[in-house]
Amino acid sequence: MYYIEMHGHMVSRTTDDYREMAMAGCVAVSEPAFWAGWDRQSADSFDDYFRQLTDFEPKRASQFFIRHVSWLCLNPKEGEDRRLTAEVLKRIPKFLDRPNVVGIGEIGMNRVTHNEVDTFIDHIRLALDYNQMILIHTPHLEDKYKGTRATIDNLVKFQNLDPNRVLIDHAEEHTVGMILEHGFYTGLTLYPNTKVSLARAVDMIEKYGPDRITISSACDWGPSVPTAVPQLMLEMRRRGHSEELIRKLVFENPLKFLMQSGKFELPRLDIHATVSHTAP
Amino acid sequence: MNKQGRCPLTTSQIIDEYFIENRTRILDVAAYLDRLLRSADSQPAGEDFRMQAFEQALHILSSTEPNKVDHIQLVFSDPTTELKAHLDTKSASGAWNPVPEVR
Numbered sequence: 001m002y003y004i005e006m007h008g009h010m011v012s013r014t015t016d017d018y019r020e021m022a023m024a025g026c027v028a029v030s031e032p033a034f035w036a037g038w039d040r041q042s043a044d045s046f047d048d049y050f051r052q053l054t055d056f057e058p059k060r061a062s063q064f065f066i067r068h069v070s071w072l073c074l075n076p077k078e079g080e081d082r083r084l085t086a087e088v089l090k091r092i093p094k095f096l097d098r099p100n101v102v103g104i105g106e107i108g109m110n111r112v113t114h115n116e117v118d119t120f121i122d123h124i125r126l127a128l129d130y131n132q133m134i135l136i137h138t139p140h141l142e143d144k145y146k147g148t149r150a151t152i153d154n155l156v157k158f159q160n161l162d163p164n165r166v167l168i169d170h171a172e173e174h175t176v177g178m179i180l181e182h183g184f185y186t187g188l189t190l191y192p193n194t195k196v197s198l199a200r201a202v203d204m205i206e207k208y209g210p211d212r213i214t215i216s217s218a219c220d221w222g223p224s225v226p227t228a229v230p231q232l233m234l235e236m237r238r239r240g241h242s243e244e245l246i247r248k249l250v251f252e253n254p255l256k257f258l259m260q261s262g263k264f265e266l267p268r269l270d271i272h273a274t275v276s277h278t279a280p
Numbered sequence: 281m282n283k284q285g286r287c288p289l290t291t292s293q294i295i296d297e298y299f300i301e302n303r304t305r306i307l308d309v310a311a312y313l314d315r316l317l318r319s320a321d322s323q324p325a326g327e328d329f330r331m332q333a334f335e336q337a338l339h340i341l342s343s344t345e346p347n348k349v350d351h352i353q354l355v356f357s358d359p360t361t362e363l364k365a366h367l368d369t370k371s372a373s374g375a376w377n378p379v380p381e382v383r
Contacts, residue, residue: 111372112363140371141375142357145353146358173350174353206285239288240288
């Protein structure tokens, strides 16, 4: 079965991982900008990172017939630094016309500070100014509940924001309901330790239904499994769920969401981009 | 799609499929608690805010109430709504500390 990896930090993965993912059915990867594991010292570092996301990674993925799209931002772990935020935000617009850029992300909060919220709001304004879709990170562990609530509270203040073009990621049992109730897309992240197990992800799908839910491995430089999405497919089969339902979660839902960018396409599957949303 | 909220497996099928792996998990938890009792310094773990939350989670586990995972998630979560004045630490610790250390 074909699937779309909705959240993969491929800059941290090997070319062999792309190959394994392709062999498991992956036809596209959506890669949000994120924290390198250490704080970058200047906006110049982000320029290079954005070039990597918009030039080098799409080429590397294409060797395995995987369509690569990316999201740009200064990530939540560095959002406390308002000076750096201002400089990075100035540099993002020149990348938005690149063919694989589908939006602003992954933005959000880490420890839910005043500065992080201000940085989050700056990114939302940038996305709206350039008619971009938005991908949102929610905080880890004990901060997730508070951070998800603060995320939604701030998003609903923007009356011209279409919730259908916003994905609030890394949902868990105590946050998935509030995200879906507000009309946003959401994502379940299959991390070995800190986020959602295969069985719990399927439990949430059974409880909330499949609409506007996407699945990802969020594979990165930490403990993570690039082929976690195919593992979820097996878990769903183990429970007796239909192939139709599995396909909706791992292919149709992310496809429907990404197609709104006007840039997403899978020509080998005769799926073509529709209309450009890049220009304000 | 099955009736929303329901697992498509019967009770006995769920036990057949998932008992062994969850037996392993509960033994891991038991071994973790025993390990704490065998610690090199014999300090009581119950003074640690993370273990206080862990203890609450264990009580929920042994109850007959539904939605245990949702309740346990909230036990570990920061329930406050006030924004932090500034970044205290880069990483989360897994449980909310009602009396954070002054850094």
